[in-house]
Amino acid sequence: MTIKIQKEVWSILIVTGLLCVVCAVLGHAIRKSDPSKKPEGAANLGLIIVNFFNNLVNTNMGEEYVNFLSPVIGTIGMYILVANLIGLFAIPNPTANLSVTLTMAFFAWLVIEGTQIHVKGAKGFFGGLFEPFALFLPVNIMGELSPLLSLSMRLFGNIMVGGVLMQLVYTGCSLASGLIPFIGKFNFLGPIIAPVMHAYFDIFAGVIQMYIFIMLTTVLAKSKADS
Amino acid sequence: MDYRFLVPLGAALAVLTGFSTGLGQASVARQAVESVGKNPEATNQIRSTMIVGCAVAETCGIYGLLTAILLIFAF
Numbered sequence: 001m002t003i004k005i006q007k008e009v010w011s012i013l014i015v016t017g018l019l020c021v022v023c024a025v026l027g028h029a030i031r032k033s034d035p036s037k038k039p040e041g042a043a044n045l046g047l048i049i050v051n052f053f054n055n056l057v058n059t060n061m062g063e064e065y066v067n068f069l070s071p072v073i074g075t076i077g078m079y080i081l082v083a084n085l086i087g088l089f090a091i092p093n094p095t096a097n098l099s100v101t102l103t104m105a106f107f108a109w110l111v112i113e114g115t116q117i118h119v120k121g122a123k124g125f126f127g128g129l130f131e132p133f134a135l136f137l138p139v140n141i142m143g144e145l146s147p148l149l150s151l152s153m154r155l156f157g158n159i160m161v162g163g164v165l166m167q168l169v170y171t172g173c174s175l176a177s178g179l180i181p182f183i184g185k186f187n188f189l190g191p192i193i194a195p196v197m198h199a200y201f202d203i204f205a206g207v208i209q210m211y212i213f214i215m216l217t218t219v220l221a222k223s224k225a226d227s
Numbered sequence: 228m229d230y231r232f233l234v235p236l237g238a239a240l241a242v243l244t245g246f247s248t249g250l251g252q253a254s255v256a257r258q259a260v261e262s263v264g265k266n267p268e269a270t271n272q273i274r275s276t277m278i279v280g281c282a283v284a285e286t287c288g289i290y291g292l293l294t295a296i297l298l299i300f301a302f
Contacts, residue, residue: 059275150286153289153290208278212282215275215279219279
């Protein structure tokens with residue numbers, strides 16, 4: 001029996017290892033820095049990252065959720081950002097695999113449901129499934145489960161389609177430059193056309209998708225907990 | 228008779244949901260541009276609201292893509 005290893009497995013390991021090293025270095029720098037002075041270098045970068053996620057949770061959900069939810073949201077956001085941007089280094093995007101995006105969406109879903117139970121209490125949460133009357137139970141259960149599908153498929157679809165389109169662009173460029181005699185063997189149209197598409201599909205779409213993911217998680221958690 | 232040749236056609240029709248999604252997202256962006264022109268001091272709030280609106284409108288197109296992928300890989 002042979003075990004088929006998907007090509008994204010190695011990039012998942014690379015991204016995870018990279019993030020572990022970066023977080024260890026940043027944490028060491030912050031622990032060593034003097035709180036009474038201005039932060040410098042790596043400690044400054046760490047503070048910027050933490051502040052970004054704290055501000056996002058603060059503006060979308062309110063002051064009381066910052067210590068409770070900001071670490072989870074920050075972990076998800078950092079992993080998705082690095083996983084989207086690593087496609088620039090000729091490593092297959094981990095987020096182009098549905099297992100990875102489904103795992104991320106599962107943790108986001110846990111955040112959404114956990115916030116609801118935290119605010120309403122277990123009785124209020126499970127009683128809310130029978131609103132307005134008992135026949136609505138299947139509809140309400142589908143409504144609770146739908147963020148799992150939509151969050152994971154949005155991220156997966158965007159990143160996977162970006163990769164497929166880049167492959168099409170490279171193939172088309174090599175075909176088009178093959179029409180030219182003598183020098184056609186070298187794909188010289190690719191390096192001219194591809195960087196613009198890389199800037200859009202890898203950098204722009206990657207950053208926007210990460211922002212949308214954590215934004216939707218916080219907004220959904222807040223609106224569902226308040227309703 | 229083998230009707231497998233209809234699978235790519237069905238996938239292409241499923242991806243056609245992108246048409247309405249594009250129209251909806253364009254209308255979201257147009258309204259956002261108009262409101263930024265009316266009161267520029269609320270730009271940050273308008274931007275974050277617009278991104279959430281775009282993301283929710285995108286869900287429809289994503290479901291079409293999901294259907295197309297399932298059609299191609301399941302048959």
